[in-house]
Amino acid sequence: MAVTGLWPRLGALVASIPASIPASIAQAMLAGVLVALCLMPVKGLASHPWQVAPILLTWLVVIVAAPRWAIPAAFGATVVVVCFLAVRGDGLHGPCLLYLTLTAPQLSWAAIAGIALPLYVVTMAAQNVPGVAIMSSFGYHVPWRATMGVTGLGSILAAPLGGHAVNLT
Template sequence: MTDDRGRVVLAGVTTALVGFASSSAVVLAGLQAVGATPVQAASGLVALCLTQALGMLWLARRTRLPIVLAWSTPGAALLAAGAVPEGGWPAAVGAFAVAGALIVLTGLWPRLARLVAAIPAPIAQAMLAGVLVPLCLAPVRGVVDDPLSVLPIVVVWLVLLRVAPRGASPAAFAVGLAVLGVHAVLGGGAEGPVLPVLDLTAPTLSASAVVGIALPLYVVTMASQNVPGVAVLSSFGYRAPWRESMAVTGIGTIAGAPFGGHAINLAAITAALAASPDAHPDAGQRWRAVRVAAVVYLGLAAIATALTTLTGAAPAVLAAVAGLALVPTLGASLTGAVASAERGDREAAVVTFLVAASGVSAFGIGAAFWALAAGIVVHAALAIRR
């Protein structure tokens, strides 16, 4: 019994630490790209830790299922590849709240869920891949511009990718923290708050932010997180309560938006850590690992602001860590984009990828939306031809 309890605790702690360390750098980069100050970005990271922790505690108590929540890493990557919207940070916050409302509506209105499912998967994956390309190039540029800071991170990531792939991103994150610490010491210390901060921003609605941020954020969160999250749980014999899961994550997103949280959702990769037999031999007891993970996330919220302040010592290090963390996601997205046997699907996906990677912006709306629109138009045109 004691051994099983230890496995539950270890699985929960690992789930939280891997989720936080593997992509918190991506979140900070994304929030600052759409207009957040370092303090507002720190607030967003704190809000995400709190909302997903509370959501997990609620779902674990209600369902007794190992439902792990996470922030939307693809959504953060989409933000990082974008620009400050018209209306600035308050408009971005408003777009986060709109994305949360759409997630809630998806759980309540099956027709919206079918509409999202009607977007060809290769197009959604190609849009995400195009958005990720500039971010994944950051380590390459970092090795050239600042090899002493970035090269150790890349080497550790590569070694761990060979011997322990799951630990590659957290290890790179740990080395990045060490490098940032050195920079802070040499620079006379990091400047900024250390204690947890929640900075409230009154959201505003901007048409360009809703179209350019909220809709792509909603699509990638649903297609790259929520749907795979349901599939991961199903692979271990669990049936996720769709309506309640969407309600909890959507309401959590809305609640966290004024404090800078962009989106929370069902976890995909880290979900397997809590749902597998490694967490507990009894499938009916694995939900306890989720409860442990939630408590750990509450603790991580306490250090999120200090982490954000530390990253200000060398932004290139943060960009390199974020880029390395996104390499597996880029690989999976590229595979999903071009794996279709239908020739028209592949062509539409390639067009989507090119538009997204171009970074073009028109009428205040970023490349992600235009990529999605271009891909759907090409797909429809080729479908008519066929």
């Protein structure tokens, strides 16, 4: 991402893509990305109904009664479900509390070809380009090179913590 912001030719090439996409196509691209995320609770409910139903029901009830607290309440219900499963089953495996592990990025040609380049293409095609196209359809001109520079810097800062790409979504 940072290279896209720093290299004028690459930035111009990628910036020309959203401008050529009709708004309806951009919205469909964004919907394609989001629909999978939105269907995850339904898939979880189908595969693990007794674990997911209490969480979804908590969220549904609280979103009607106190919308601001729906997500924290669902998180609390998740903690209760996980504790119940740990007590009922053979306990938790691994550490109970999260901990931070710094990961030093290692640069190799295999990593660039097998990980970095595919993630770049997916991030551009599935998140950045549709996001810019949607904003353009509402008349907002995204300063592409500056935006890619900032998201690239964010990606560099997130890499030691396990993040792979900061993007416009």
